[in-house]
Amino acid sequence: MINMFSTALLTPQEMGQADKAAIASGVPGAALMDNAGRAVAREIVRRWSRRPVLVACGPGNNGGDGYVAARYLADWGWPVTVASLEGRMPSEQTDAAHHAGLWRRPVVRLSAALLDTVREGLVIDALFGAGLARPPSGDAAAFIQALNDSDIPVCAVDLPSGVNGEDGAVLGAALQAQLTITFFRKKPGHVLFPGRALCGPTVVAQIGIPDTVLPGLAGHTAENSPDVWSATFPWPQLTGHKYSRGHALVVGGNRMTGAARLAARAAARAGAGLVTLAAPEPAWPVYATALESIMVEGFCDEYSFESLLADTRKNVFVVGPGLGVSETTQNQTLQILAKQRACVLDADAISSFSGQPERLFAAVSEKSVLTPHEGEFARVFNVSGSKLERARMAARTSGAVVLLKGADTVIAHPDGRAIVNTNAPPDLATGGAGDVLAGMIAGLMAQGMPPFNAACAACWLHGEAARQHGPGLVADDLIHLIPAALKVLRRVPVN
Numbered sequence: 260m261i262n263m264f265s266t267a268l269l270t271p272q273e274m275g276q277a278d279k280a281a282i283a284s285g286v287p288g289a290a291l292m293d294n295a296g297r298a299v300a301r302e303i304v305r306r307w308s309r310r311p312v313l314v315a316c317g318p319g320n321n322g323g324d325g326y327v328a329a330r331y332l333a334d335w336g337w338p339v340t341v342a343s344l345e346g347r348m349p350s351e352q353t354d355a356a357h358h359a360g361l362w363r364r365p366v367v368r369l370s371a372a373l374l375d376t377v378r379e380g381l382v383i384d385a386l387f388g389a390g391l392a393r394p395p396s397g398d399a400a401a402f403i404q405a406l407n408d409s410d411i412p413v414c415a416v417d418l419p420s421g422v423n424g425e426d427g428a429v430l431g432a433a434l435q436a437q438l439t440i441t442f443f444r445k446k447p448g449h450v451l452f453p454g455r456a457l458c459g460p461t462v463v464a465q466i467g468i469p470d471t472v473l474p475g476l477a478g479h480t481a482e483n484s485p486d487v488w489s490a491t492f493p494w495p496q497l498t499g500h501k502y503s504r505g506h507a508l509v510v511g512g513n514r515m516t517g518a519a520r521l522a523a524r525a526a527a528r529a530g531a532g533l534v535t536l537a538a539p540e541p542a543w544p545v546y547a548t549a550l551e552s553i554m555v556e557g558f559c560d561e562y563s564f565e566s567l568l569a570d571t572r573k574n575v576f577v578v579g580p581g582l583g584v585s586e587t588t589q590n591q592t593l594q595i596l597a598k599q600r601a602c603v604l605d606a607d608a609i610s611s612f613s614g615q616p617e618r619l620f621a622a623v624s625e626k627s628v629l630t631p632h633e634g635e636f637a638r639v640f641n642v643s644g645s646k647l648e649r650a651r652m653a654a655r656t657s658g659a660v661v662l663l664k665g666a667d668t669v670i671a672h673p674d675g676r677a678i679v680n681t682n683a684p685p686d687l688a689t690g691g692a693g694d695v696l697a698g699m700i701a702g703l704m705a706q707g708m709p710p711f712n713a714a715c716a717a718c719w720l721h722g723e724a725a726r727q728h729g730p731g732l733v734a735d736d737l738i739h740l741i742p743a744a745l746k747v748l749r750r751v752p753v754n
């Protein structure tokens with residue numbers, strides 16, 4: 260019940276397969292390229308008034324799209340100069356060569372000096388896209404450097420040259436674009452940093468590749484969106500009651516009491532019917548006086564803690580926020596995991612397994628969601644690669660759902676699926692925002708949403724809540740904005 264297709268992220272290789280499948284189904288490659296280049300020209304005309312345009316064309320299909328865009332813009336009366344890398348016209352009998360042939364005007368050699376002709380204009384970057392194979396060098400590198408040093412706007416075709424479509428990494432040097440137009444579906448490089456920042460806003464144009472090519476080649480990776488999980492979102496039922504909306508238990512710490520309070524409030528706001536905060540006896544008065552709709556139960560040792568967990572109606576646990584890194588935290592986490600119910604492990608519940616990750620991995624399951632930031636992640640996972648690869652590998656290794664936080668949060672399932680979140684504003688980089696997220700995930704899981712879906716949905720709502728507030732956000736504000744984010748979600752048609 261999760262839709263991985265509508266916002267699927269395709270690797271350059273998968274995009275190539277989509278292209279081939281479309282051609283095999285009867286859409287000529289030259290037509291796809293014509294549609295792609297025309298889409299670029301259209302998006303430019305939509306955003307900029309008529310002005311001089313320099314189209315920098317590479318030797319592959321990315322360049323092919325550039326020749327098409329140049330032709331349409333020139334037909335519509337725009338002053339267009341086309342430049343290519345010296346001696347690198349498209350190979351004969353390719354779609355790119357066909358479209359280069361339809362450009363009847365001169366093609367000049369690409370150089371940084373050409374930028375003087377478009378100081379008041381625009382550059383279309385059609386040098387390299389999905390086929391980037393090595394760091395740009397020579398004329399291409401000099402052009403990228405000079406263009407980045409200027410304030411001439413850049414519209415990138417597919418990807419800014421130098422950005423790796425697979426993971427958003429920069430190969431050598433990359434252009435900073437103001438707009439990127441890609442085709443059919445985005446690639447991971449459009450949503451992972453630093454690629455995402457280099458793209459500017461990314462527009463996805465449809466060029467005649469049918470969605471029917473997707474099953475079989477996509478389905479592993481997608482951009483987070485209500486389209487992915489809205490069909491499983493647990494809206495309150497007309498005849499529901501508080502017990503049918505689940506009961507979340509949040510473990511509180513002795514000293515940093517704010518973290519667990521934020522998580523508990525967020526769980527309630529996200530819709531858990533009941534929320535209990537389990538408080539160590541010495542801190543019980545602090546929690547009890549601060550919380551009204553949330554129940555506060557005290558415990559004094561591992562036995563009374565165990566008895567708090569016994570009620571099976573408590574169907575999801577949150578452990579970690581504000582607990583401190585200690586053996587006690589590790590033991591509480593293991594006690595919770597032994598119950599084999601849904602749980603969210605955040606912050607110190609993760610860090611307390613530093614140096615002993617196998618103990619954690621042996622206890623977690625697909626019902627557990629781990630929500631580390633990069634620092635916590637590095638304490639238990641020894642994996643390398645892009646953020647997407649690392650989150651995926653961590654989920655596979657641990658057997659839990661892993662939500663690796665940051666500006667481009669990745670949520671990975673042990674079965675290999677991964678979602679990249681893109682709606683979080685940087686205002687979220689504030690203490691306690693992660694505690695709120697942990698509580699929101701638990702609030703959705705309490706209502707029966709599967710852990711992976713709940714993690715994706717909570718992450719999107721968290722970003723939307725922050726967006727509603729804007730600058731000046733503190734974590735406490737998020738709690739009050741969860742209802743506004745839910746209202747926005749209500750208006751999104753269920754896919």
Ligand SMILES: NC(=O)C1=CN([C@@H]2O[C@H](COP(=O)(O)OP(=O)(O)OC[C@H]3O[C@@H](n4cnc5c(N)ncnc54)[C@H](O)[C@@H]3O)[C@@H](O)[C@H]2O)[C@@H](O)CC1
Nearest residue numbers: 278292295319320321387388389390391392393394395417
């Ligand atoms: N479904 C698709 O696959 C579609 C692809 N299209 C376009 O096709 C592009 C992919 O085409 P290609 O696979 O031909 O790849 P590119 O055109 O992105 O790049 C490959 C070419 O650039 C050269 N090259 C790569 N890195 C270089 C470097 N650092 N310095 C110098 N030369 C370098 C390669 O030798 C090759 O000639 C996409 O980015 C997109 O713009 C569109 O036409 C629409 C459909």
Ligand SMILES: Nc1ncnc2c1ncn2[C@@H]1O[C@H](COP(=O)(O)OP(=O)(O)O)[C@@H](O)[C@H]1O
Nearest residue numbers: 664665666683684685687688690691692693694
């Ligand atoms: N630059 C950023 N842009 C968007 N979201 C961010 C950014 N930095 C942090 N976040 C988000 O803010 C939250 C911070 O969580 P975390 O690091 O656990 O903080 P805390 O432990 O103080 O709650 C996470 O959801 C994270 O993804």
Ligand SMILES: [K+]
Nearest residue numbers: 384387418420
């Ligand atoms: K490009």
